[in-house]
Amino acid sequence: MQRCEKCKNKFKYGEILNSVWKGYKPIKCSHCKTNHSPITLTIIITSLLLVMPAFFTKGINNYFSSTFNSIIFYIFWVVFSVGISPMIMRYTMTKKSK
Numbered sequence: 279m280q281r282c283e284k285c286k287n288k289f290k291y292g293e294i295l296n297s298v299w300k301g302y303k304p305i306k307c308s309h310c311k312t313n314h315s316p317i318t319l320t321i322i323i324t325s326l327l328l329v330m331p332a333f334f335t336k337g338i339n340n341y342f343s344s345t346f347n348s349i350i351f352y353i354f355w356v357v358f359s360v361g362i363s364p365m366i367m368r369y370t371m372t373k374k375s376k
């Protein structure tokens with residue numbers, strides 16, 4: 279999991295999850311109050327992961343052979359991809375000159 283670039287304080291899983299959930303909001307280190315912005319590449323990776331099943335709807339529907347099962351799969355997929363996103367997300371310190 280990501281650490282603060284300034285004081286090496288470890289970000290909590292919940293803090294990152296909260297940031298992702300609120301639309302990739304910057305994270306403020308709970309220890310030194312330094313703001314960290316998400317790195318665009320990791321936003322792209324986690325968003326792609328989230329929408330991935332949308333590219334394979336036909337295959338997924340065929341595989342599960344019922345709409346109900348496919349919907350269950352999508353729900354699990356969303357929970358899964360949001361759940362692992364804190365491990366993928368990387369943040370970088372934002373300069374205070376703003």
Ligand SMILES: [Zn+2]
Pocket residue numbers: 282283284285286287307308309310311312
């Ligand atoms: Zn810190």
